[in-house]
Amino acid sequence: MPTDIPHQPDARPAVPQLESEDLVDLNLDESLEGDLQSVADEVASEYRTQMVPEMDLPDLPQPAADQDARVDLESALTEAEHQMEDMLRREAELMDQQRRLAADFNNFRNRAQRDISLAVEQAERKILLEMLPVLDNFERGLGASYQDVESFRAGVELIRKQFLESLRRLNVEQLPLQVGEPFDALTSEALTTFSDPNLADGAVAAIYEQGYNLKGQLLRAARVVVNRLQEPGKS
Numbered sequence: 001m002p003t004d005i006p007h008q009p010d011a012r013p014a015v016p017q018l019e020s021e022d023l024v025d026l027n028l029d030e031s032l033e034g035d036l037q038s039v040a041d042e043v044a045s046e047y048r049t050q051m052v053p054e055m056d057l058p059d060l061p062q063p064a065a066d067q068d069a070r071v072d073l074e075s076a077l078t079e080a081e082h083q084m085e086d087m088l089r090r091e092a093e094l095m096d097q098q099r100r101l102a103a104d105f106n107n108f109r110n111r112a113q114r115d116i117s118l119a120v121e122q123a124e125r126k127i128l129l130e131m132l133p134v135l136d137n138f139e140r141g142l143g144a145s146y147q148d149v150e151s152f153r154a155g156v157e158l159i160r161k162q163f164l165e166s167l168r169r170l171n172v173e174q175l176p177l178q179v180g181e182p183f184d185a186l187t188s189e190a191l192t193t194f195s196d197p198n199l200a201d202g203a204v205a206a207i208y209e210q211g212y213n214l215k216g217q218l219l220r221a222a223r224v225v226v227n228r229l230q231e232p233g234k235s
Contacts, residue, residue, distance in 0.1 A: 130166040137158070174211070177207060177210065180199055180203050187221055189222065189223050191224065193228040195228055202226065
């Protein structure tokens with residue numbers, strides 16, 4: 001037997017019905033769309049300006065200026081390479097010149113040493129040739145027979161004069177020093193003192209060894225005894 005079901009009302013809210021004059025047309029025409037785009041670009045530009053701080057960026061070279069700078073740099077590099085080649089060539093020349101000078105100096109030094117050795121040998125030979133005749137006369141005097149001492153003394157005196165003449169040819173001269181002359185410390189060496197009332201105080205009392213000059217320069221100082229007189233009242 002059918003049962004009567006009561007009618008339930010619809011739970012969805014009721015949509016208000018809009019009249020035709022209340023509807024908004026959302027389709028934009030072309031002119032309005034262009035205006036909106038410009039407004040959006042302007043807003044975005046202002047936003048970037050406020051959010052990003054202003055930075056100082058270097059001025060980038062223009063293409064033409066960059067090309068000129070590159071050409072100048074290549075020119076400077078080429079010039080530097082040429083200068084480097086010139087310096088290397090000059091260095092090689094100087095090194096070769098230095099080696100030549102070193103070889104010449106070494107040859108000169110060897111030559112000078114040989115010349116000095118040869119000069120010394122010649123000087124020694126000259127001295128020996130001057131002394132050998134004196135030695136020959138000594139040997140002759142020893143082999144001779146003398147009648148008295150005076151004859152022997154005369155022979156020795158002749159040999160002495162010959163020896164002094166040989167020294168003179170070698171530019172060696174005896175100092176002109178005599179007993180009684182004042183003592184000169186520049187040319188003489190005092191061995192001791194002696195008191196002789198017949199001589200002046202400070203005079204040469206005796207000559208132990210004669211002095212000699214070589215080419216005007218002192219070769220050997222004379223060794224002498226100097227006279228010293230005692231003061232009165234002193235023993």
